[in-house]
Amino acid sequence: MNADPLTADPIELLRRRTSTKWASYPDDVLPLFVAEMDYPIAPAIAAHLGDLIARSDLGYDSRRLALGEAFAGFARDRWDWDLDPAAVRATNNVMTAITELLRGAIEPGDRVLINSPVYPPFREAIAEVGGALVDAPLLEHSPEHWELDLDAIEAAFRGGVRAYLLCSPHNPIGIVHPREQLVRIAELAAEHGVLVLSDEIHAALSHSDTEFVPFLAVSDAAREIGVAVTSGTKAFNVAGLTAAWWVPGSKAAAERIAGVAPSVIHRVSHIGVHAATAGFTSARDWVDAAVATLELQRGRLRTLLDDRLPRAVLHEPRASYLAWIDLREYGWGDDPARRILRDARVALSFGPSFGEQGKGFARLNYACSPEVLTEAIDRIAAIAD
Secondary structure (H helix, E strand, C coil), rough: CCCCCCCCCCCHHHCCCCCCCCCCCCCCEECCCCCCCCCCCCCCHHHHHHHHHCCCCCCCCHHHHHHHHHHHHHHHHHHHCCCCHHHHHECCCCHHHHHHHHHHHCCCEEEEEECCCCCCHHHHHHHHCCCCCEEECCEECCCEECCHHHHHHHHHHHEEEEEEEEEEECCCCCCCCHHHHHHHHHHHHHCCCEEEECCCCHHHCCCCCCCCCCCHHCCCCHHCCCCCCEHHHHCCCCCCCCCCEECCCCHHHHHHHHCCCHHHHCCCCCHHHHHHHHHHHHHHHHHHHHHHHHHHHHHHHHHHHHHCCCCCEEEEEEEEEEEEEECCHHHCCCCHHHHHHHHHHHEEHHHHHHHHHHCEEEEECCCCHHHHHHHHHHHHCCCCC
């Protein structure tokens, strides 16, 4: 990857932002928690949105096929995944899609599988639709090596699971699941009649030292029982421009989720669809630059931890910009991010919110400047002395 790195906005400008990352804490706190990047958005997207505003083109959305075509082109070129643009079904965000797809696919009391530690809204979605949560936690071979537990997944499928929320790439750990594991999951799901909803929102930010494989691209079995759910909001740093979509892998998969209310599709943002379409067609170089930047920051974080917090253990992510850090050796309790917020004035994501396996861990967003990242680790190291 030869793209030049991005430069984060100055801290003074960042503190003028009004989004969750910058509005949740006082100015003496460095916010490295929620999944927002500190880099300016792609010029191609900024110009496109400026043109929309200049002509007051802010009405109801009518460009969903254009979105499908843009995403299909990106998926073909980046991941060798051929999908039908007309199969793309848009809504406002990934968790709306997952919640409503579940609601359309299961009955109250049906079992739904997750792999902890995992994105907390997965649990909320299952509870909202009345599902019974089943957990097959990731295998922690060591703090630096986590992976899907295929034996536990198979046992859960045999135990009557009806749907499986697959996080791919996995949040918070940054695992990019290997093709052979996804193939096996598809085989098992097909054997046991399990619907797989694959959340792939971080896929476009997969790093150059890995290979992201879309679930629906791995086999006929995956397409038969799978639905991909994704968005451009993480890839292009436009979380406030809500647009997400799902892609059924087959007619059979589409029939499994046929109970989705039509109103779900009407929730998509016109400006969000435009941003995603412009991103996938005209901002691919910006994504390359973002990934190059994140890889530099990932290495910088590794060095900072080795130097300043040597008892911390990093599971080095292979996608996006969220680092899962084991802080158990420092004795800061089950939720070290709370101690760090109080005493170091650095806001990280609370490890236990991702599940029981998150006790003693914290998640750090390193999509910031080298200076902010260095200051954050220095602050944390100061309370470890």
